[in-house]
Amino acid sequence: MIDTNVLISIFIFPSAKMLSLIDTITERHTIVLPSYVLDELKAVIRRKFPQKYDLLDRFIQRLPFFLAYTPEGIDAEKCPEIRDKKDLPILVTAILEEVDVLITGDADFAAVEIERPEILTPARFLEKYAE
Numbered sequence: 001m002i003d004t005n006v007l008i009s010i011f012i013f014p015s016a017k018m019l020s021l022i023d024t025i026t027e028r029h030t031i032v033l034p035s036y037v038l039d040e041l042k043a044v045i046r047r048k049f050p051q052k053y054d055l056l057d058r059f060i061q062r063l064p065f066f067l068a069y070t071p072e073g074i075d076a077e078k079c080p081e082i083r084d085k086k087d088l089p090i091l092v093t094a095i096l097e098e099v100d101v102l103i104t105g106d107a108d109f110a111a112v113e114i115e116r117p118e119i120l121t122p123a124r125f126l127e128k129y130a131e
Contacts, residue, residue, distance in 0.1 A: 001032045001068075001094045003104035004040045006122055011041075011059050012049055021103070021122045024130045026064055029101075033063075034093035036070035068097045084108040101125065 002025070010018045025031055038060070046053050070093045082091055087108055094102045094117045102109065102117045109119045120128065 001034070001090075001097070001099040001102045001117065002037070003090055003102065003106060003109070004037050004044065005105045006103050007033075007037065007041050008044060009105070009122070011045070011056070012052060017122065017126070020130065021126055022063075024126060025103075028129070031063065031065035032068050032094075032097055032099050033065045034068045034070040034090060034097075036089040036093065038067070068093050071096070080112050080114050082108055082112050101129075 006018075006021075009015075010022050041060075042053075042056065045056050070089045074088055074092050076085060076088060079088055079092055080095075082088055084106075087106060090102070090104075091109070091112065095114070099117045102119045103122055103125050104119065105121055112119060
């Protein structure tokens with residue numbers, strides 16, 4: 001699973017590292033994107049990078065992924081602790097979809113104490129899973 005901030009980096013700032021990340025993921029793994037992440041991606045691009053918004057649909061269409069429905073009405077009391085409650089839908093979807101890895105640049109996820117999914121930054125993912 002890829003978090004919104006990583007997708008924004010891939011789309012807006014396609015560095016060699018980000019392109020290597022997406023190549024590694026698409027060649028060896030299945031990308032899972034929660035509906036929440038896609039909605040958030042569209043909102044952030046529209047707000048912060050409006051000049052790129054027209055290209056977003058093409059980016060999403062070219063990205064091979066499995067769409068996961070993000071449940072509504074999440075009870076934070078029944079979920080792992082995370083500082084930023086706005087990230088809870090992403091964490092819950094990752095757990096419900098039983099993804100192996102959640103790739104995020106959001107430091108709030110680093111403090112989450114769960115066995116699965118493994119939570120990695122893009123750099124750490126590449127260190128661990130790229131050839």
